[in-house]
Amino acid sequence: MRDMDKIDQVSAxxxxxxxxxxxxVVSRVxxxxxxxxxxxxxxxxxxxxRGQILTITVPSLTPARADVVAWKMRNIVGVEAVAVAADDTNYTGTVRDQQVLDVP
Known part of the structure; x- marks a missing residue:
């Protein structure tokens, strides 16, 4: 798959x-x-x-859109960390600025 194809690939x-x-803060996210x-x-x-952990799965986003959403989440006052994962095992791209959470 070409790199340009990854940009438009829709994944969960x-x-x-x-x-x-x-x-x-929950409502803003x-x-x-x-x-x-x-x-x-x-x-x-x-x-x-230590606070709350909100987990949201969205079935159809492009990697670029996921990047934008994660960036906007990190800029909300009260948000401490954001981790993003592609649920599609066929997805081979990466979402920039991933942070690891110690989610139980």
Whole structure:
């Protein structure tokens, strides 16, 4: 596959977002998908002693769009870290600026 083909390849992406415990921060993160009417496949919110972890799976994003969403998430006040993973095992590209979360 050519590198240019990877740019337009649509895959499912999972975003894991560590944030302070605040429903306002949760709504700002979800709003990033609502503004473009992106369908969500799964959404979970868990709480630990350090804050909250929001995990969102979106079934059809391009790597470029996933990059933009992750960048915007990291710029929301109250978001501490964002990890992004392509769920499609055929996806061979990378999403820049991945951060590893210690998600239990």
């Amino acid at each position: 992406f999972t975003f894991s977002v560590r944030m302070v415990s605040s429903i306002q 979800i709003e990033l998908f609502a503004l473009r009417d992106d369908p969500l496949h799964a959404l979970t919110l868990s709480t630990d002693g």
